[in-house]
Structures are given as C-alpha cells and as structure tokens.
Amino acid sequence: MFGFSEEQIAAFGLSVGLGSFMLYMLFIVGQLAWESKAGKLGTFVIFLGLAFGMLGFVAKYLIQWALNIE
Template sequence: MFGFSEEQISAFGLTFGVGGFMLYMVFIIGQLAWESKAGRFGTFVLFLGLGLGLVGFAAKFIIQWMISK
C-alpha cells in the first residue's frame, strides 16, 4: 500500500498509534484524578499505579531499539 511493506505499516502503527493511545490514557488518568478530587498524593498514586504500565511499554520499545542497533 503506497509503496510501504506490511512491516513498515505495522511499525508505524505501533509507534504512533499506541503512542497516541498512551497520551490519551494520561489524559484519562488526569481526568479521573480531577473528578474524584484525589488531591496531590492521590493524583500521584493514580499516575504511579496506572501509569506504570505506560512506562513499561515505553521502556520495552527503547530496549528493543537499543538492542537492534
């Protein structure tokens, strides 16, 4: 499609598509903290607990990139 291979399209989707969903999830966590009136510590705990998976996914991507070089 448009001169791209299936591997290139899937890599683009994984990089930018999932990255966009990760940013949206950060927005959702912030909205959850705001609506629940969690306070500073509660907001920190929400971002720590729910955002840890996002950090793990990003770390996996960076580790794979470093190994492939």
Template sequence: MENTVFGFTEAQITAFGLTYGVGGLMLLMIFIVGHLAWKSKAGKMGTFAL
C-alpha cells in the same frame, strides 16, 4: 511483487503502528487518569495512586 495497502508494506504499517499508535494510546491513558484526578479533586498522592 509485495502486497501493499495504500502503497505501504506490512512492515511499514507495523512500524508506524508501534511508533505512533502505542504512543498515542499512552497519551490517551494519561489524559483519562488526569481527568479522573481532576474531577475527583485528588491531591498529589491521590493522583499518583491513580
């Protein structure tokens, strides 16, 4: 019998984390950089540099 957490196997949890977890963190980083660029009133080049 395989060990499960809430009915999911370790492989399923890992696949979910890699698919949605990494994507979510990338979106969060884009939001943070965009917010920094907006608050500092950076232009196109400054936003690209961030």
C-alpha cells in the same frame, strides 16, 4: 499499500498509534484525578496504579532505540 511493506505499516502503527493511545489514556487518568479531587498524593497513586503498565512499553521502545535493534 502506498509503497510501504506490511512490516513498515505495523511498526508505524505500533509506535505512533499506540503511543498516541497511551497519551490519551494519560489524559483520562489525569481527568479522573482532577474530578475526584484526589490531591497531590492521590494523583500520584492514581497515576502509579493506572499508568504504570505503560512504562514497560516505553522502556522496551527506548531500549530498542538505544541498542539499534529493529
């Protein structure tokens, strides 16, 4: 498709597509904290609880980049 292999399309979708979805999820978590008037500590707890799972994906991507693993 357009001269790209299936592996290249999947890698693009995983990095850019999922990355943009994660940014949207952070926006939603921030909006939730704003509307609930959680305060600084409450906002931190909300982000820690709801967005902590994304840290693993980001760490995996950074480790692969640092070690030049494809």
